[in-house]
Amino acid sequence: MKTLIVYGSKYGCTEECACLLRDELGETDLADVGRPHSVSLDAYDTVLIGSPVYIGKLDKNVIQFCNARLATLTEKRIGLFICAGEPDKAIEQLEAGFPKELVEVARAKGYFGYRIQLKKLSLLDQILLTGVGKRRNEEDIRRGAIDDFAKTFLQEH
Numbered sequence: 446m447k448t449l450i451v452y453g454s455k456y457g458c459t460e461e462c463a464c465l466l467r468d469e470l471g472e473t474d475l476a477d478v479g480r481p482h483s484v485s486l487d488a489y490d491t492v493l494i495g496s497p498v499y500i501g502k503l504d505k506n507v508i509q510f511c512n513a514r515l516a517t518l519t520e521k522r523i524g525l526f527i528c529a530g531e532p533d534k535a536i537e538q539l540e541a542g543f544p545k546e547l548v549e550v551a552r553a554k555g556y557f558g559y560r561i562q563l564k565k566l567s568l569l570d571q572i573l574l575t576g577v578g579k580r581r582n583e584e585d586i587r588r589g590a591i592d593d594f595a596k597t598f599l600q601e602h
């Protein structure tokens with residue numbers, strides 16, 4: 446059985462982390478919940494779900510996907526990960542943001558770092574960003590955390 450990584454990403458950081466994770470795992474498919482297509486979960490025994498954090502909340506498409514497929518997802522091997530600019534609060538935000546049924550069954554919860562590129566942001570996002578105390582380009586993608594997360598799922602096979 447295969448692994449599916451489902452993710453949302455507004456400016457590409459979570460997408461890049463999802464790709465790095467896939468490269469560690471081998472036979473793994475990727476699905477961007479921001480693109481309209483329906484994902485069948487039948488072929489997968491493992492589903493890894495990733496989201497960025499915006500103003501304290503996870504990506505709404507990711508949460509909609511989780512809620513719509515909750516019963517099926519809780520039968521799978523689940524891993525949850527986020528990208529967020531506040532490392533100290535990251536796991537707390539993950540646990541508060543994903544449905545509790547998934548947090549309870551998750552075999553790994555990962556914080557993969559973040560990236561902020563001011564030039565890419567919409568004007569509104571530039572304004573909102575100052576509210577979370579960030580004013581510069583920043584990048585801290587945590588490959589070690591991605592490797593550790595991947596190992597959890599490789600070891601269990």
Ligand SMILES: Cc1cc2nc3c(=O)[nH]c(=O)nc-3n(C[C@H](O)[C@H](O)[C@H](O)COP(=O)(O)O)c2cc1C
Binds near residue numbers: 453455457570574
């Ligand atoms: C407008 C805006 C608001 C953000 N709000 C938060 C936040 O509340 N908490 C946090 O930890 N990170 C916050 N971040 C940082 C993002 O989570 C981080 O840049 C992440 O890597 C974005 O992922 P993406 O490129 O996949 O969309 C915010 C970033 C932006 C641009």
